[in-house]
Amino acid sequence: MKKFLRKLFSKHENVRAYALLSPALILVILAMASPLLLMLVTSFHTQVSMMEIDSTLTLDRYADFFSKPVYPTLLFRSIKISFLVTLVTLLTTYPLAYYIAFYVKKNKMLWIVLMTLPFWTSYLLRVFSWRVILGHKGVINSALMFSGAIDEPLSFLIYSQTAVVLTLAHAWAAFAILPLYVSLDKIDKSLLEASYDLGCSKFQTFWRVTFPLSLPGVIGAILIIFIPTVGDYVTPQLVGGTDGRMLSNMIQSLFGRANNFPLGAASAVMMLLSVSFVALIVTYITKKVSLRMS
Amino acid sequence: MYKKNNTLLIYSIIYFAFLYIPVMLLPIFSFNDAIHMVFPLKGFTFKWYDQMIHSSRLHKALMNSIKVGLVASIFSTFIALLAAKAFTRYKVKFHQLSYGAILLPFVIPEIIIAVALIVLWTGMGLQLGLIPVTIAHILFCTPFCLLILISRMEGFDKNLEEAAMDLGENAWGTFWRVTFPLVLPAVIASLLLSFVISFDEFILAFFLSSSDQTLPMYMWGQMRFPKKLPHVLALGAVIIVVTSLIVIISYWLRNIGNPSSKKNNIGGI
Amino acid sequence: MGDKEFIKISNVSKNFDEVTAVDNVSVNIAKGEFFSLLGPSGCGKTTLLRILAGFEYPSKGFVSIDNSDVTDIPANLRPTNMVFQNYAIFPHINVKRNIEFGLRKEKISSEEMNQRVNDALKMVKLEGYENRFSNQLSGGQRQRIALARALVKRPKVLLLDEPLGALDKKLREEMQIELRNLQRSVGITFVFVTHDQEEAMTMSDRVAVMNQGKILQVSPPKELYDFPENLFVGDFIGDINLLESQISSINGKKVKVLINALGEYELDSHTVITQNDNVVTGIRPKSISISSNETNQSDIQVKGKITNTSFYGNLTYVYVSVEGIEKPLMLSTAESLQGLSVNSDCYLTISLKDIRIIKKN
Structure with missing residues (x-):
């Protein structure tokens, strides 16, 4: 044996x-x-009363989900906000990753550590600090009023979708910087020299060589930011207000106060399905684009 | 060719400020002698720190968080260490599939994992509490640990393990006499980082812990009350400083004694 | 059995997924022999060595060492030790503890252990390096430590995986001699993997030439050079002129061959050749002589024109184009060219005993 x-x-x-x-x-x-x-399985059940669930299989919860406009609206809004967050994060961090990869000669590691350090400090605290920055009596408003630039607090700063996008773009920055930096740093510098040598301008070189070669990092960043942010709960709860409410806040109340596990489960399934669907599309499109570019 | 680019440098500095100012605000206001976080600053005080030290509910939450964090970091590092060895040393059938499955909790929205675990846990008739929180944290930390450990295991020469076998060591002795000492810095880094992740994690704890509060849940509870706010700021400042130190130590650990330390060893994180 | 079959490799094959790395190899290695596995990269020589070490298990076949079957025995229980290509010196422990590494498993006293470590260090001429770490050693020193670490175990067989590949040319040549002397003095069987034919030729008692997972020929170095049994071996070992040829008739060892552009000659064959074999004839550069005028003393004489010469210190290589032969013939001479230069007409003379019949496959 x-x-x-x-x-x-x-x-x-x-x-x-x-x-x-x-x-x-x-x-x-x-x-x-x-x-x-x-x-x-639970998403095919029915909540009969507070403690009782009927386990006959039914599609009614999905019918509920689509018949009440609030659920599709929240789902759509979650996806829209995540999409904007991903876009904003990529656009703002790409130049930074590019700078570290190509221009920083000494202490690259230090730059990377500094750029990713805030990510490790409590997510809750980072979101919370945006609440106090953007708040009605927050840092920006009080500073502006103190300096005399405004007489009344700016009310549009907080409790909006913009506030949610801004906060999330800040919170997820590290997840874009790292994959972008890694894929940019990997690029063989002699390829860029070859491109100049063949008569491409700096701009053309970027679009025809650097950017296509950094696409793996871009795809990585998109997936790693888009998917989790669709389900973010803390940010909309703290800075979103009614305008910035997302599907996860609804799921939380279905599992909490509203006590409707089957409908909550159905909502979570819908979230998971749409996230996977969008992720697939993103990967597919980026692959197509990168094929065409090369 | 890539000598200087002032536009990008200035942009980077501005972005740097954007990243750090929100984080720095909390420590600044934690010394401010006022209840509301508004400018101008009022005066310097330690009283919020004093208040923080004397909150017994905070102590209890802190102990809960440390308990969960210790168990989660040890288990996830151990599980990830075994998996990292499998992925880097053996040809695994369905390599991509198993790798993807283990990394999946890292990308799936946490809230989905949280509610799914609620359904399972209550479905089994069990009480929510720190146990499901810990399990969820192990699940959530393992991908991080795996990425850290794989990048270290890939960095060192497979021949070293073969040399030990060749010199008469069995698999167990090879692991303890060669593999483990060489990956030790990464193992410590993995323990520290997964502890930090678990310590800071809010959503899973919020859904699964019922009445046993962890530290982030305690802060969440206090944030709604303006009067309680300043001592949350003090707590936040301490957490920020401590986690930053831990993270810097673990970055350093991941680079020392690494044969491939010329590469930036950040392994996806 | 006995010393001739100290290591016995019987019908060993190894498949990695679709790829056959080692293809039905059988070879015996004698006790105390310096045996080399020579071949281009990817020919399966390293896989065969790793099968001997116990890092890979053969898909088919058997391996026995000193009369005991080791086919299923893992590396740590085999009487073999290995010197790795990159030396694999443990970076976290010093030289002394590296050399002791394998002795910890043997139940010996600490005095004996120290004695053996000291002896091993003396043997590789690195006394006084006990407390150094791998990153404080040069490539050559690491190589010696790897050697000491393996030999201190007193293995029955020492396996060496291109151990000199990472050293520069001069150090490599020094180490070749040192390694050879060391092998003679310890008397341990060495199995040496290399892609460098010169290295294999200068060090080994016998060389096995491998290609595409198969051993093509096993011979002492000189025989390998003088009597290549097939095209690959002839071409891989040293320079050779190959001429298209057809067999006309066979009479025992005497084979009549029609050589392209040279004519029909009766040659001695050194391997078994049948009428249906596809063959070429091969002539080593050193076996062709060149002169500016005709002589009548040789078996074959052809006229040609010098296309190129290159000077290699003690030898000059001359390339001569001959009508009817596609590639210029290459010859080497230690003497001066006596007024011959590029574009000069010249006469080449070849003796029949220097022409080899080589099978194409």
Whole structure:
């Protein structure tokens, strides 16, 4: 038996590999896959009363989701806000990653550490500090009033979709800077020299060489920012107001005060589906674009 | 060719300010002798720190957070270490699929994992509390640990492990005498960073902990009350300083003694 | 059995997914032999070495060392030790602890351990380096430490995976001699992998030439050079002029061959050749002589025109185009060219005993 085991382990790489992977895979199956599956099943159930759930399978929760305008609206808004966050984050961090990759010669690591350090400090505190910056009696308003630039607080700063986008773009910056920097830094500098040598201007070189080669980083950043932000709860709750409310806030109340687990589960499933769908489209389009560019 | 670009430099500095000012505001106002966070600053005080130290609910939340963080960081680092060894040392069938599955909790919206776990946990008739929070944190931290450890394992020479086998060590001895000492800095970095992630994590704890508050939940609860706010600022300032130190240490750990330290060893994070 | 079959590799194949890295190889290695596996990169030589070490298991076939079957025995339980291509010196422990590494598993006293470590260091001439770390050593020193670390285990077989590849030319040549002397003095069987034919030729007792997973010929170096059994070996080892040829008739060892542009001759064959074999004839550059006028003393004489000469210190290579032969013939001479230069007409003379019949496959 012992000999058999030894032979099994030493001769079959897959057996050894899966023995090592098993804790991680068991974790993913028990703590992620099975809860998600159970949630999917629950979305076909009905909440009868406070404590009671009817487990006859029905599509009614999805009908509920689409018949009341608030759910599709919130879902659409969540996707729209995430899309804007992704776009704003990419546009604002690309020049920075580009600068670090191509112009910073010494202490590149220091730059990277400094740019990603805020990400590690409490997410809740970062969002919260935007609330106090943008707030009615917040830092900006009080500073402007103190300096005499305005007489009344600017009310449009907080409780808006813009505030949500701004806050999230700040909170997720590190997730864009890193993949962008990594893909830009990998580019062989002699390719750019070759491009100049072949008569391309700096601008043309960027569009025809640098940017296409940085696309893996761009795709990475898009997926890593877009998907989680669709489900963000803290930011809309703290700086979104009614205008900036997102689907996750609704899901929270369905699992909380409203106590309608099946409808909450259906909403979560819808969120997951649309996120996956958009992620697939993004990857597909970017691949097409990169093919055309090269 | 790439000597200087002042426009980009100025832009970078402005962006730098955009990143840091919101984070720095909290420590600044934590010393301000006023309840509201408004300009102009009123005067210097330590009283919010004093108030913070004497809050017993805060102590309890802190202990909860440390408990969850320790367990989560140890388990996720251990699980990730085994997985990292499998991914970097063996040809795994369905490599992409298993790798993707283990990294997935890192991208799925946390709220979805949170509510799914509520459904499972309450469905099994169990009480919500720190246990499901810890499990969720292990799930959420493992991808981070895996990325850190894989980048380290890829950085060192596979031949070293073979050399140990060749010199008569079995798999276990090879791991403890060669692999482990060489990945140790990354293991510590992984422990520290996953602790920080768990310590700061809010959503999963908010949904799954019921009445056992963690520190972020305590802060969340206090944020609504203007009077309680200043001591949350003090707490926030302490958290920011401590986590920054831990993160800097772990970045440093990930670079020392790394044979490939010329590469920027940030492995996706 | 016995010392001739100290290492016995029987019908070993190794497949990685679709790729066959080692293809049905059988070879025996004698005790105390310096045996080289030579071939271009990707020919399977390193895989074969790793099968001997126990890092890879053969998909088919058997391996035995000193009369015991080790096919299923993992690396740590085999009487072999290896010197890795990049030396694999453990970076986190010093030289002394590197050399001790494998002795910890053997139950020996600490005095004996120290003694053996000191002896090993003396053997590789690195006494006094005990406390250094890998990053404080030069490439040559690391190589010696790797050697000491493996030999201190007193293996039955030492496996060396291109251990000199990373050194510069001069150091490499020094180490070749040193390694050869070391092998003679310790008497351990060495299996040495290299892609450098000169290295294999100068050091080995026997060389196995590999290509595409197969061993094509196993011979002592000189035989390999003088009597290549097939086209790949002839071409891979040293320079050779190859001429298209057809077999006319075979009479025992005497084979009548029609050589392109030279004519029909009866030659001695050194391998088994049948009527249907596709063959070429090969002539080493050193076996062709050049002169400015005709002589009658040689078996074959052809007229040609010098197209190029290149000077290599003690030898001059001359390229001569001959009517009817596509590629100019190459010859080497240690003497001066006596007024011959590029574009001069000249006469080449070849002795029949220097012409080899080589199978194409």
